[in-house]
Amino acid sequence: MNTKISEEQISFYRENGFLVLTDFLNSEELTHWQTTTQEAVDERLGISRKGEGGKGITGSLTNQGDPDAYYASVFTQCLKLAETHEGMRELMLDSRLGEMAATLEGVDGIRIWHDQALFKPPFGNPTGWHLDNPYWSFSSRHALSIWVALDDATLGNGALWYSPGSHKTARFDNAGIGQNLADLFKIYPEWRDIEPIACPCPAGSAVFHNGLTAHGAGANMTNKPRRAMTCAYMPDGSTFNGVRNILPEDYFATLKVGDLLDDDAVNPLLWKREKATQ
Ligand SMILES: O=C(O)CCC(=O)C(=O)O
Ligand SMILES: [Fe+2]
Numbered sequence: 001m002n003t004k005i006s007e008e009q010i011s012f013y014r015e016n017g018f019l020v021l022t023d024f025l026n027s028e029e030l031t032h033w034q035t036t037t038q039e040a041v042d043e044r045l046g047i048s049r050k051g052e053g054g055k056g057i058t059g060s061l062t063n064q065g066d067p068d069a070y071y072a073s074v075f076t077q078c079l080k081l082a083e084t085h086e087g088m089r090e091l092m093l094d095s096r097l098g099e100m101a102a103t104l105e106g107v108d109g110i111r112i113w114h115d116q117a118l119f120k121p122p123f124g125n126p127t128g129w130h131l132d133n134p135y136w137s138f139s140s141r142h143a144l145s146i147w148v149a150l151d152d153a154t155l156g157n158g159a160l161w162y163s164p165g166s167h168k169t170a171r172f173d174n175a176g177i178g179q180n181l182a183d184l185f186k187i188y189p190e191w192r193d194i195e196p197i198a199c200p201c202p203a204g205s206a207v208f209h210n211g212l213t214a215h216g217a218g219a220n221m222t223n224k225p226r227r228a229m230t231c232a233y234m235p236d237g238s239t240f241n242g243v244r245n246i247l248p249e250d251y252f253a254t255l256k257v258g259d260l261l262d263d264d265a266v267n268p269l270l271w272k273r274e275k276a277t278q
Helices: 007-016 027-050 086-092 095-105 189-193 249-254
Strands: 018-021 076-079 109-120 127-130 144-149 160-162 197-199 206-210 215-217 226-235 269-272
Touching (some): 007 018, 007 095, 027 076, 095 109
Antiparallel strands (some): 109 226, 160 215
């Protein structure tokens, strides 16, 4: 895993709100990420179809309840696979990922918000333009995600697109993600003037984006899936904003707006900067 990030890449990320690292996984690591993710997704879909709970994770942590729904064909979305799959837990709890995330955002600690596999199926619908952080249970200008391409992401199968710099002017109100590709631009008409940048990248690449950068992905016009494994990160010290999102019901019931989200079982601390001792 190539976790090195140059000063130039940090500046690009902070200016634009995203960064593509094309030589992130070597071919052996890529094979391991592909097999682990495919296995974890297949297992989750199996649980979901049988309607079983399984370690407190309900079958609802996929979006495949109604396979004919438009959104089910945007991608197969499986959340928190690290909670049901040991191999995925090992991949996600790698502190080097936390350090990369902290370096890009210039924060002292990183917790996992949630991991999520996003498999755009053959002939899958496009991913509408949206922001991530407004969905989550904390509001931070330093939240971010890693998106690891498990297949080559091309202009023809649903590569990511970003509105560069949009993270600087984004607000926290949730525009949602509808069927219309451009609904987000009704809330942010000024972003229509920003020229979107496409990020096709080979399998094994990592793409980082800030939780407030506007992004979407094209349709999959091919007959093969476009698979990605992602993880969303929360700066340590983030507080509850009242939104439940994927918080477990019993934990949610104990929270008041403003409480620290520091439960290591729900949001594991992935990396923390060593304090200089003197
Ligand atoms: O994979 C996609 O199509 C969308 C990815 C995305 O929205 C995300 O990683 O936040
Ligand atoms: Fe997103």
